[in-house]
Every structure is written in structure tokens, then in C-alpha cells.
Amino acid sequence: MKALSALGLVLFATTASAQESPQQVTPGSVVSAAPATDWRSIDPADLLVMTLSPDSSGKPRVVVIQLLPPPFSQGWVGNIRTLAGQHWWDGTTVYRVVDNWVAQWGDGEDEKADAKPLPEGLKVVPESEYTAPMKCEVYRYEGKVLDERCEPAFNGIEAIDPYVMRGQTGFSSGWPVAFELTPEGNRTWPVHCYGTVGVARDLSPDTGTGAELYAVIGHAPRALDRNIAVVGRVIEGIEHLSTLPRGRGEAGVYDDPALKVPIRSVRLGNDMPEAERPHFEYLASDSASFAQLMNVRANRSDEFYKVPAGGVDVCNVSVPVRRVAAR
Amino acid sequence: MKALSALGLVLFATTASAQESPQQVTPGSVVSAAPATDWRSIDPADLLVMTLSPDSSGKPRVVVIQLLPPPFSQGWVGNIRTLAGQHWWDGTTVYRVVDNWVAQWGDGEDEKADAKPLPEGLKVVPESEYTAPMKCEVYRYEGKVLDERCEPAFNGIEAIDPYVMRGQTGFSSGWPVAFELTPEGNRTWPVHCYGTVGVARDLSPDTGTGAELYAVIGHAPRALDRNIAVVGRVIEGIEHLSTLPRGRGEAGVYDDPALKVPIRSVRLGNDMPEAERPHFEYLASDSASFAQLMNVRANRSDEFYKVPAGGVDVCNVSVPVRRVAAR
Numbered sequence: 001m002k003a004l005s006a007l008g009l010v011l012f013a014t015t016a017s018a019q020e021s022p023q024q025v026t027p028g029s030v031v032s033a034a035p036a037t038d039w040r041s042i043d044p045a046d047l048l049v050m051t052l053s054p055d056s057s058g059k060p061r062v063v064v065i066q067l068l069p070p071p072f073s074q075g076w077v078g079n080i081r082t083l084a085g086q087h088w089w090d091g092t093t094v095y096r097v098v099d100n101w102v103a104q105w106g107d108g109e110d111e112k113a114d115a116k117p118l119p120e121g122l123k124v125v126p127e128s129e130y131t132a133p134m135k136c137e138v139y140r141y142e143g144k145v146l147d148e149r150c151e152p153a154f155n156g157i158e159a160i161d162p163y164v165m166r167g168q169t170g171f172s173s174g175w176p177v178a179f180e181l182t183p184e185g186n187r188t189w190p191v192h193c194y195g196t197v198g199v200a201r202d203l204s205p206d207t208g209t210g211a212e213l214y215a216v217i218g219h220a221p222r223a224l225d226r227n228i229a230v231v232g233r234v235i236e237g238i239e240h241l242s243t244l245p246r247g248r249g250e251a252g253v254y255d256d257p258a259l260k261v262p263i264r265s266v267r268l269g270n271d272m273p274e275a276e277r278p279h280f281e282y283l284a285s286d287s288a289s290f291a292q293l294m295n296v297r298a299n300r301s302d303e304f305y306k307v308p309a310g311g312v313d314v315c316n317v318s319v320p321v322r323r324v325a326a327r
Numbered sequence: 328m329k330a331l332s333a334l335g336l337v338l339f340a341t342t343a344s345a346q347e348s349p350q351q352v353t354p355g356s357v358v359s360a361a362p363a364t365d366w367r368s369i370d371p372a373d374l375l376v377m378t379l380s381p382d383s384s385g386k387p388r389v390v391v392i393q394l395l396p397p398p399f400s401q402g403w404v405g406n407i408r409t410l411a412g413q414h415w416w417d418g419t420t421v422y423r424v425v426d427n428w429v430a431q432w433g434d435g436e437d438e439k440a441d442a443k444p445l446p447e448g449l450k451v452v453p454e455s456e457y458t459a460p461m462k463c464e465v466y467r468y469e470g471k472v473l474d475e476r477c478e479p480a481f482n483g484i485e486a487i488d489p490y491v492m493r494g495q496t497g498f499s500s501g502w503p504v505a506f507e508l509t510p511e512g513n514r515t516w517p518v519h520c521y522g523t524v525g526v527a528r529d530l531s532p533d534t535g536t537g538a539e540l541y542a543v544i545g546h547a548p549r550a551l552d553r554n555i556a557v558v559g560r561v562i563e564g565i566e567h568l569s570t571l572p573r574g575r576g577e578a579g580v581y582d583d584p585a586l587k588v589p590i591r592s593v594r595l596g597n598d599m600p601e602a603e604r605p606h607f608e609y610l611a612s613d614s615a616s617f618a619q620l621m622n623v624r625a626n627r628s629d630e631f632y633k634v635p636a637g638g639v640d641v642c643n644v645s646v647p648v649r650r651v652a653a654r
Contacts, residue, residue: 056383099566100521127633159489162638194427194546203630219521219546219642223627226634239426239573246566300550303530306454307553311489313640315546 026302027293031320034289039281039322040174042066044269047278048084048232050105052094052240053262061261063215063237064278065197066321068230069173071132071152072190075125076199076229079210081268086119088211089266094244098252100218103241104200105263106211108253122209129207130226134179134186152188154179155285157294159311163191163222169314171285175233176314178225190230193220193315195238199229217242220315235280235321274326283320293317353629354620358647361616366608366649367501369393371596374605375411375559377432379421379567380589388588390542390564391605392524393648395557396500398459398479399517402452403526403556406537408595413446415538416593421571425579427545430568431527432590433538435580449536456534457553461506461513479515481506482612484621486638490518490549496641498612502560503641505552517557520547520642522565526556544569547642562607562648601653610647620644 046069052061067077083089095108107116136150154177156170163169167180169191179188192198196216201208207229215234234241249255269277283290297317299308373396379388394404410416422435434443463477481504483497490496494507496518506515519525523543528535534556542561561568576582596604610617624644626635 099569130634160487161489162486162640163636165637204633222643223624223632223636223639225636227627227632242426243570243572245570297550300554305550305554306531307457309490309550309552310492312550313489316549 024302025292025296026300027296030289030293030296031283034283034287034320038284038287038289040284041324042235042280042282042321044272044277044279047269047280048080048266049269049272049278050089050266051264053264055240061237061240063240064235064280065215065232066235066280066282067232068175068190072175072177072188073129073229073231075123075129076208076210076231079122079125080213080231082119082121083209083211084266084268085271087265087267088116088119089263092116092263093260094241094263095247095260096214096251096253097217097241097244097247099246101216101221101252102214103217103244104212104214105261106200106213108212108260118209118211122211124209125207125229127205127207130229131187131189133184134188136186150186152177153286154188155290157298157312157314157317159298159313161314163225171290171314171317171319174282174285174319176317176319178314189226191220191314192216192222192224192230193233193318194218195234196220196230197232197234198224199231201228215241220313222315236278236323277326279324279326281322281324285319290319293320351629352619352623353627354623357616357620357623358610361610361614361647365611365614365616367611368651369562369607369609369648371599371604371606374596374607375407375593376596376599376605377416377593378591380591382567388564388567390567391562391607392542392559393562393607393609394559395502395517399502399504399515400456400556400558402450402456403535403537403558406449406452407540407558409446409448410536410538411593411595412598414592414594415443415446416590419443419590420587421568421590422574422587423541423578423580424544424568424571424574426573428543428548428579429541430544430571431539431541432588433527433540435539435587445536445538449538452534452556454532454534457556458514458516461515463513477513479504480613481515482617484625484639484641484644486625486640488641490552498617498641498644498646501609501612501646503644503646505641516553518547518641519543519549519551519557520560520645521545522561523547523557524559524561525551526558528555542568547640549642563605563650604653606651606653608649608651612646617646620647 046067048065050063054060092107094105096104109115134150136148139147152172154170154172156168161169164178169178176191176193178191179186198214199208199210200212200214247254254260294317298312373394375392377390381387419434421432423431436442463475466474479499481497481499483495488496491505496505503518503520504515505518506513525541526535526537527539527541574581581587621644625639
């Protein structure tokens, strides 16, 4: 695990260190070379498989979402498990698509009299759960800091971030996150990147149930961080959302109902027949391969690049995810 | 004009200052309230109007690109004027679309024997022109710095940027840019954001002619900054590129030729009949309205937001552009 100074800021990215590896190291080559031990299985229970109606040429459209692990957003994630378990989304639609912003799905009529009734037992989650506590312990030997371990684990990115004033961005269990030192201690939260899935809501103090969800299909809308619940990310099939026609109604809602994309079903991976379950792995963010990936992303050195930036934002280090055969 | 310390770094964003204005100030309300004097006309000679074949339902698809002003990338911009003047793109296609990356157009066969011949007179632009010199003069009165004026003009964003180690990001004549202090003095360059148009190229020292262009349709690929020529941005019709099917061939090129989108014509605005010319304005980046917009983007204070970030990245302050009637 990588040491991290929870109190200090890493203000400047390191420049490219002397090349330890061949010239043609790319993000792709780092991922290809990662040993099997650097990959982690994603539990099918943490997958949400959304099947849209086929496209105009009859091709299937399946979007696979990975749900966030504890301690992040578990109130909403629990609601989403309930909604999927009750097949609540079946027959709802993707009803809002805004260029360089989001694609949104669910009932879409939740403010109207003919809203689809929600299942019982959904939690009302407080705004305080947009972030989670983070506790760090420093390990010393003869007065020197040897290591610092945080719960949840945190692997910092060696670059500054304009959205985090007294903290840092990095990765926790394969997710892009940030933390900030507050008067109440460290708080950590999942950040909005391309493909992030979040919970649409009304005005505060409403935090949304999880029935109306959106996926980011543009530049990371980081101003939403800590203001809305992040619950997951699209790990396969984002193009079935990002290529949809943009809505021309208010706030990008489809004014033409014919444009709404019917959702055939949304299932948790572990509720699917075993033969149909998809299986995925992600590259562990506390692995040596991931540390090298962060460095290569910040300091592109293959022959296409002449000027390494010396830094990278947390959303440009996409966590590698791959589909694997069932075991 | 806003003062800027070219030597110092603005390390931390300012926090939201005491609300001088009503609670419901949003980016939209700032733009709506901007006086006419804060808007600047875009010369039709700086517009590139690309007409694609109509979509499957017969609707027209027009993409309008604004070309970069001096001192940025003028070698390539000159080539693009030549190519458009000779109607070179007519009959070429959009042939490559990669999710969260780019849509690319032109001949697409430029490395093959049946490449479309290029017009004569295109310049070979050196890599040094990926950036431009920036000269700043400090104005003092009784020893105090009153103002600092740079050429090209620069209005800094009050936030740190992970891709700029010894400099800052900001805006110049309505364009998102960065500068960095180098041993040769300040160098400034246009940055890659959503909608940015750049020049595809082969490996260094090739810098591309401008015949093969791409538009960014995902999270800002800032690692490309200073490594490839930025020549403009899409100001209308980006959805005609961002919603195209993603390519499944090598590097996202369409393996199925039927997916290629025919380009009917690409014209400079001033080469179009006067009745057909589109007219646009942008919000001046050295205006008070724009300064307020940057502040609001960094410190969202309307009732939807509870936690202002205190900072914003240069690509999340989209420069407002609006279509206007011909004068």
C-alpha cells in the first residue's frame, strides 16, 4: 500500500523519472503486463445489468453498471438493490439525454400524479452520506514515518486537483475518490467522472431514492461531487447511452415520447441465471501495476507524445475493467 | 483587464466570497444578465461550416466550428482555410468515432495509395507552433504592482491545474488556454476540452496538415496539450458528432464502410452566400460577466448545490457562445 500524508498536500506532480522501462510504455502496455494477482474479481452481486430495447437495426443494447462498495453511498445502493430485486425499472425508460452532461432513466414521471409507485422499504438517506469518514493511522519506526494506512484505503494521485482545496484525489478499492480534511476529520467521497452513475434528486433536503439514475456522458461534472449521491459506474455498454439523441425538451428531457428508450429489465448480477451472469475484474488500485499506470498517464513517454504533462486529473486515469469468463 | 502574476502561482482557489448577489445566481443567470458590451462578434471568416449528409430521418446535420485566432496554431488554420476554399472535404467522411475520446473526419485513406490528393501550398508547420510566446509587462506605481498586461491577453482562473506545473490556466480572447514559464520565457497554448477541434497526425516530427481533423467528444484529453495542434472548437451541432455510432475497427475507425458519414461540404463562413452565413457572438473572457461566471462555476451557490467546490477546471467554464441574427 502506498504511503500517503493525510495532512500534507502533494502540491506538484513529479516529473517523469528516468525511464526504468522501454520507451513504448503506454497505459495499454501497463494493463497488458499486469499480473493476474493485480486483478480483483467484481462480485456479480455488485453488478446491475440494464437491458434496453434493441436498437433500430435490432441489435441488443445492454449496459452493465458496477455498484459502489462500502463505505460509500450504501443507503442508496441498498435502495437500488431493492428496486432491481422487485424489477421496478422494467418498463421504465431512458427519458433525458443532455450533450456533455448526462443520460437519465427511471420513471421520469415521479413528480406527477401518474408516477409509478415505489416499492416499500426504501430508505431516506441523509445528505451527510454524500461523504464518508476516513481514518488514517501513521506507522513509525524510530521516529520516521514508515507508512500510513487509511480506512477506507486511499492511493493518492501525485497531482493537484482544482476541486479539492484541503485534500487530495486518488483511488480506493478501484474507485476514483477524493478526501478533504474538515473540522470533523477526514471525509472521503466518490467523484464524478465520465461513466459515473448517480442518483437524480429534487432540491435539498431531498437526496433521491435511487429510482431515477443518471450516467455522465461528458466532461467530468465535478461540481456535483458532495452534492449528489454517486452510486456506481458504467463498465460496459456506455455507448448505448452516450450515442442516444439529445433531448430537446426542458432540461434535455425528450419532448417527443417516441424517443424514450424502453428499459426491458434491470437485474442484479446474482439474480440472473448463472449461465447469463457477466463476470468482470478490475485492476487493483493498490497494486504496483496501477501505480505505474498513474505515472504513465501523467507522463506519457511513448513516441506519440513529445511533452509529458507531469500531472493528470483523477478522471483521466480510468480504472481498467475487463470481462472474464465465468470460473 | 484582470491583473495576473505571471511568476507566481495561484495555488488555492478562493472560497465563495460573501454573496454580493441574490442566492439564485447560476451560470445561466450570469450569461443572461451580461450586457451587450460584454459580447464579441465572431467574424464569419473564422467559422467553418460542415454539412453532413442528413440523418436517417432526413434531418439536416450541420456542425459549426470556430477557428482559433492568432497567435495560436495559425500555420494549420491557414491550411484549413486553403482546404475549405478548395472544397477539399466535400465527399470525404467522418470515419472514426471513439467513445469518450474523438470523432474524426477527412479522407481517412491518407496513408494509402488511393489517398485523396491534397491541394498545393499547404504549409508544413513545426512542432514548436503547438505553443506560442507570451510576453507580459508589469505596470507599477510607487513600487506597487498595479496591473500586468500580457500579449496575448490572459485572464487566469483562480484554481490550480494538474496539467500545468509552472504556470496557470485561463482564457485568452474567449479561448481556454494555459501558460507555463520555460527557460525560453512564457509559452502559452490552447487546451483540449470537450468540443475542441484538433489536427490528427502521424508520429513526430509529423504535425499533420489540417486535412484530417477531430473533435473531442468526451472528458478533456489534456495529455494531448502541446503534443498536437488545436485549431478550433465546435460551437454548434456537436451532437451530430457525439451521437454517431462508435467505430469497431482498429483505433475506432468504422470497419463497416456503410457507417461512414458523408460530408457534403465544408465552407468558411465568409465564402457562403450572405443569406446563409451563420452569425455568432462569444462572451468576452476579459469582461466582468466572465469573471463572475468563473466565480460562479467554482462556487455554485444556487439552491441545488450545498457544497461549493471552491475551484473549477478550465474545461468546466465553457465560454458562452450564442447565435445572433445577421446585422
